Amino acid sequence: MLSSRGSGWCENHACTILLMERLLSDYFAPAEAILVEKxxxxxxxxxxxxxxxxxxxxxxxLIRAAPRFLVKCTGIVDGMSEKAIGALRGRLTEALREEG
Structure with missing residues (x-):
């Protein structure tokens, strides 16, 4: 998953953006991932x-968006069931296996 971005790209923000786009797209709009990238x-x-x-x-x-984004992220995490977390872990494992 990360190798397609090139060397040196794997830092916290880059990983967050990839996770938003590939695994958390049910929770985040593409515009939110674009804003994090910017x-x-x-x-x-x-x-x-x-x-x-x-x-x-x-x-x-960014000053206006950051607090809303933080509240949204906290709400997503707090609202996730064990089943949803397990499903995300499974999707991540599968994505990593595909990149293998």
Missing amino acids: ARGARVDAQYYVSREIPDLFCEE
Whole structure:
């Protein structure tokens, strides 16, 4: 699953995005995964490329979206049954086996 993204891409944010897209698509809209990807890119730019500027409008969007996203994630985790967790584990195991 991760090998298709190229070397060096497997970090926490990248893994989160892949999980959102491939295993948690019943819980997250594609636009949410895109926003997390854009936030990851902004974080990389701010950390490694000091001369790159992150637009104020995007920063404001992230400031508004982050608390809602956190509440949504917490609600998803708190609302998952053991059966749902087992199903996700099975899907993850299968995806990893396919990448094998």
